Amino acid sequence: MKRLPICLSACVNVGFARRIVFAAGAAALLAVSAAWAAPASAPIVLTGADRRPATSLDGDWASIVDPYFSGLFSFHHQEKTNGWFLNQKAKPGDTFPIEYDFSKAPALKVPADWNTQRESLFYYEGPIWYERDFTYQPKEHTRTFLHVGAANYRSWFWVNGQKVCEHEGGYTSFNCDVTAAIHAGNNFVVAAVDNTRHEDNVPTLETDWWNYGGLTRSVSLIDVPEEFIDQYDVHLSRGEGSVIEGWVQVEGSQPGAKVEIEIPELGAKATAAVGGDGRAVIYLKATGLERWSPEAPKLYNVILRAGQDAVKEEIGFRTVETRGTEILLNGKPIFLRGISIHAEAPYRTGRANTDKDAETLLGWAKELGCNFVRLAHHPHDETMLRAADRMGLLVWSENPVYWALEFDNPKVLAKAEQQLDEEIGTSRNHASIILWSMANETPNNEARTQFIETLAARARSLDSTRLITAALLVRADGHTKIVDDALGKALDVIGVNEYIGWYEQHPETADSTEWRIDYQKPLIVSEFGGGAKAGLHGGENDRWTEEYQANIYRHQFGMLNRIPQLRGMSPWVLMDFRSPNRPLVGIQDEFNRKGLISDQGQRKQAFFILQKAYKEQTVGKPE
Ligand code: GCU
Numbered sequence: 001m002k003r004l005p006i007c008l009s010a011c012v013n014v015g016f017a018r019r020i021v022f023a024a025g026a027a028a029l030l031a032v033s034a035a036w037a038a039p040a041s042a043p044i045v046l047t048g049a050d051r052r053p054a055t056s057l058d059g060d061w062a063s064i065v066d067p068y069f070s071g072l073f074s075f076h077h078q079e080k081t082n083g084w085f086l087n088q089k090a091k092p093g094d095t096f097p098i099e100y101d102f103s104k105a106p107a108l109k110v111p112a113d114w115n116t117q118r119e120s121l122f123y124y125e126g127p128i129w130y131e132r133d134f135t136y137q138p139k140e141h142t143r144t145f146l147h148v149g150a151a152n153y154r155s156w157f158w159v160n161g162q163k164v165c166e167h168e169g170g171y172t173s174f175n176c177d178v179t180a181a182i183h184a185g186n187n188f189v190v191a192a193v194d195n196t197r198h199e200d201n202v203p204t205l206e207t208d209w210w211n212y213g214g215l216t217r218s219v220s221l222i223d224v225p226e227e228f229i230d231q232y233d234v235h236l237s238r239g240e241g242s243v244i245e246g247w248v249q250v251e252g253s254q255p256g257a258k259v260e261i262e263i264p265e266l267g268a269k270a271t272a273a274v275g276g277d278g279r280a281v282i283y284l285k286a287t288g289l290e291r292w293s294p295e296a297p298k299l300y301n302v303i304l305r306a307g308q309d310a311v312k313e314e315i316g317f318r319t320v321e322t323r324g325t326e327i328l329l330n331g332k333p334i335f336l337r338g339i340s341i342h343a344e345a346p347y348r349t350g351r352a353n354t355d356k357d358a359e360t361l362l363g364w365a366k367e368l369g370c371n372f373v374r375l376a377h378h379p380h381d382e383t384m385l386r387a388a389d390r391m392g393l394l395v396w397s398e399n400p401v402y403w404a405l406e407f408d409n410p411k412v413l414a415k416a417e418q419q420l421d422e423e424i425g426t427s428r429n430h431a432s433i434i435l436w437s438m439a440n441e442t443p444n445n446e447a448r449t450q451f452i453e454t455l456a457a458r459a460r461s462l463d464s465t466r467l468i469t470a471a472l473l474v475r476a477d478g479h480t481k482i483v484d485d486a487l488g489k490a491l492d493v494i495g496v497n498e499y500i501g502w503y504e505q506h507p508e509t510a511d512s513t514e515w516r517i518d519y520q521k522p523l524i525v526s527e528f529g530g531g532a533k534a535g536l537h538g539g540e541n542d543r544w545t546e547e548y549q550a551n552i553y554r555h556q557f558g559m560l561n562r563i564p565q566l567r568g569m570s571p572w573v574l575m576d577f578r579s580p581n582r583p584l585v586g587i588q589d590e591f592n593r594k595g596l597i598s599d600q601g602q603r604k605q606a607f608f609i610l611q612k613a614y615k616e617q618t619v620g621k622p623e
Pocket of ligand 1: 377527
């Protein structure tokens with residue numbers, strides 16, 4: 001916004017008198033919107049926001065496609081004062097043409113990507129404006145936040161013409177304080193969302209998934225008292241059996257203020273005092289606590305209170321750690337029978353974001369015999385994590401540091417750190433999540449290693465109760481796969497991606513492939529697999545047939561069982577998903593076809609091969 005004064009002067013210089021006249025009128029607005037500056041304090045996270053009473057803004061929003069972003073930037077690419085965020089209506093005698101009208105604009109559904117809503121937007125990458133009217137009754141001593149589940153990729157928000165926030169990153173939630181902008185009665189919110197890919201984005205230009213744009217997750221208004229619970233971390237202590245510990249971050253409180261935690265089912269209750277940093281450290285004895293596990297995904301109602309505020313959560317309590325090359329869940333070695341999943345909606349395709357999407361995808365994983373899912377390559381919707389908690393599936397959650405970011409660009413590091421903060425801040429109380437993945441298939445060089453070591457250290461400082469991993473590329477020497485990427489030092493669990501039989505040699509090559517792993521740490525084969533068009537049949541050496549894909553799986557199991565520290569696997573991938581890199585007509589048709597199930601729910605032969613291996617536990621061992 002600081003460019004605006006330049007705008008004014010520039011306009012004058014080029015003698016656009018009429019513009020100035022209007023600009024003068026807009027000055028008041030300039031003052032208002034110029035007033036907006038990114039809040040200096042840490043962003044509000046509102047952990048468990050989906051569990052708070054809220055006014056949903058989901059549904060139809062008016063939308064205007066703006067490929068040149070002329071709703072926000074002038075012809076000299078300066079940010080406008082009279083942009084479309086003002087939602088102006090033309091009036092007789094206007095001295096300036098209003099060249100947009102949300103009330104006549106076609107609707108786009110929220111939450112949803114725009115690409116699968118309108119044929120003309122299928123390939124669209126660029127800015128689109130959203131507008132929605134709503135009525136509201138602000139309450140005394142209350143702050144109101146616009147909670148956005150996710151907006152891909154960059155987004156700007158205004159309420160009643162007043163800028164309230166902007167955000168970068170398409171897969172994590174954020175909150176905009178609209179207390180000062182909102183008023184009793186009729187209000188309107190305008191958002192500009194731009195999914196244009198840029199080199200210095202996170203993720204960067206290349207991804208093997210569709211760049212679904214828009215307000216892809218729910219949007220709502222949340223009221224909280226002036227003193228409110230922003231973030232909390234409630235977990236089972238690794239050290240002491242049935243001790244629950246953690247902290248509660250209270251906004252707007254005085255040091256010494258009381259915070260209470262209660263687990264009614266266990267008759268457990270404790271209070272703690274807020275410190276100078278707004279944080280209260282909690283310690284609660286929970287006798288008779290039943291631990292959460294895939295076999296018994298026990299969730300407890302947990303109530304947190306501070307001042308007039310209260311949050312009701314459902315939390316499972318479990319511990320996860322490593323011991324040498326073992327992964328211990330609740331102190332016992334475990335083998336992670338997994339599958340990788342993209343946030344592609346089954347059947348309708350597009351960005352997955354409903355309870356139904358989550359139950360279908362995770363239901364298929366359970367049907368496979370999984371106790372683990374790798375949610376690729378970015379944080380998934382809260383609906384997915386809540387379903388994993390309920391259904392008893394362990395989760396690998398990933399920050400979208402994917403392929404070749406600008407690892408030597410400090411701005412890019414800051415963006416990755418911000419997204420990591422948002423991911424962990426909002427999802428830290430999910431028992432299902434056991435692994436924070438820092439990255440996928442990044443180039444093995446010094447700048448990359450330093451970048452991700454920094455992220456890993458940050459993740460540990462934010463959450464010491466989970467394991468840090470990443471999906472590494474592996475090099476080969478003849479028939480030996482070698483895992484010696486320097487990044488392995490910074491990880492608790494090593495993830496490796498390999499495509500023997502698809503991008504490398506033949507399915508049977510796995511039979512003679514050995515692995516040299518230079519780390520005495522648990523290893524997860526986070527990707528392997530091959531493409532198959534559901535219903536296409538032929539010989540086991542005929543690519544794209546179900547027989548070929550099944551053959552890859554059969555040969556993988558023998559090799560995997562020869563890796564002594566293999567403690568998990570998440571083959572690529574549960575369901576076919578849209579990708580702009582897959583144009584093969586009649587086979588891929590812009591889908592990555594490595595799914596074990598097609599996007600229309602057809603189970604391929606390899607689905608049953610893996611299901612059998614998981615049910616009979618013939619692949620992998622916990623210790
Ligand atoms: C990579 C990558 C995936 C991609 C897959 C594939 O390993 O991590 O995002 O979809 O390979 O090529 O199918």
